[in-house]
Amino acid sequence: MSDYLYEDDTYKIIGALIEVHKNLGKGFSEIVYKDAFEYELKRINFYFEREKEYLVHYKDIILNHKFYADFVILDKIIIEIKSTELLHEKHISQCLNYLHVSGHRLAILVNFNKTSLEYKRIIK
Template structure:
């Protein structure tokens, strides 16, 4: 039996590659919103299916809550992409992204940090 290392492997590589291109061109030091806008341009150029600032519903015991999550990107209708522009990926960023997965029943998220001299990213799998 062949098992995948993680779901949507090729799709994640495409997203990470696009983020690396953005970081290589812009470097670190901008606000998160700048990287979000630049990444949207590159995802579009690369024909990567995405929705920017996607509102996701949260369900609790079969009920849809009024409170919604807004993720930076939902790519390929399956991969949550959360962007940061901080000094490092912190445990609270991981917890936030993990909560997005739990609440939305998605299987994988990418947490991408543009705030350091080298792009940081973490795959979070539920």
């Protein structure tokens, strides 16, 4: 038994992300990669929500600030897409916020603005 969280699903998701990068390369804005990734998710028949909204609960109220995850796949894996020179700690923190507010355990932070696709698995 593997200790790799959601191994089979992650493998297919990374494959879809690589397919997008292989076809588009680097240099586009994030929205282009998101649209192409959505196409690939539909092609592999994976259930997903795009720009999933999360509310922040505090005591007996809901705070004004909301979080929006780029994709939530199979109700358990968060995908955050970037097209930037470098991934920074703030990008990882963003994913950790999504994990905390959603209750999910895995986020994948993706950067398309590299010669080869860059991604980080972030586990809570």
